[in-house]
Amino acid sequence: MTHILDRPIWNALQTAHAGIAEGGPLARRYPPGIVPFAAAADDTPESLEALAALPRPDETMALVEPGSATVPDGFDIVGAATLIQMIARTPHDPLSDPRITPLTEADAEEMLALAQLTKPGPFTLGAQKLGTFWGIKNSGKLIAMGGQRLRQTGFTELSGLCTHPDFQGKGFGKLLFRYVAGHIAASGATAYLHVNALNTGAIALYKTLGFEQRWELNLKIVRRRD
Template identity: 65%
Template structure:
């Protein structure tokens, strides 16, 4: 039996994020200014041609599926790896902490700089269009942040979790993780996340925080030639 999270990008673009979707019935993607995730309807030649048509020369698409990923013609694989997809095994308590504040478009450049420094995953200046992000600022600097990425009915992905090296080992990441999980739970949704399978330290932390492996996922980052 399939699960909507087996094809996280396709099912998000079909539902909660339909207003962000570019493409048509055979293939869809998020705007490149927001996030590079894309997906074909299936592996038929027609769907793969439609997926290929969504990218321009030099553009990157991120393809994530539980099954094998077929690369559309005209694209080269830049990265091929394995993710773990984890899901919270319980509701999370909502946290009231005065140090945590919602981030706004005025914070976008500092958020992008933090993401580029710490590399939590694909991140752009437009990432806040996917959902709310929250942060902790210390001495006027963004010390840590976390937010939401792909969303399905009843499910939201916790993503973008990162802490500036100058402020690590203070528990800020764990605090923000628990805070965002609590905000998602408060909406009556389940929390899920992705991590590279090689990131054993992060996976161990997520397990301590009540997340369990749902599935291993394939990921390919591809670039259009030209």
């Protein structure tokens, strides 16, 4: 029996994020200004043709699928990784901390700069359109953040967790992890996340924070061939 998280991109675009999805019944994507994720309904030629028609020539698509994501004809793979999907074993308790504040559109430039510095995964100025982000600031500057990205019925992805290198090792990442996971649990959803399979340190850390591995996925970033 399949699970809604087995194909997280397609199922998010079919459920909680259907209202912002571009495309149709055979292929869908997020607006590229929000996040580059896209998915075909299946591997039929018709669905792959519909997927190929979504991006403009200067845009990339990020495909995340179990097994090996099928790349449409006329596209080159410009990046790839194996992802580990992890899910909360039990709901996290909500917590509060005066250092943590909701981030707004006014923080978008700082959020993007922090993400580009620490590389937690695909991140854009429009990331907040997918869910709330929270941060910790020092002297008015953003030094750590975490928030929500993909959503499916009953599930919310914890994402964008990162800390400025000058402030790592002070527990800010763990604090924000627990905060976001607790917020997701309080909403009635189950928290989950994706992490690069090569990042064994993060995987070990997330296990100590109450998450367990449930699925392996493959990421392919593709671009239309000139």
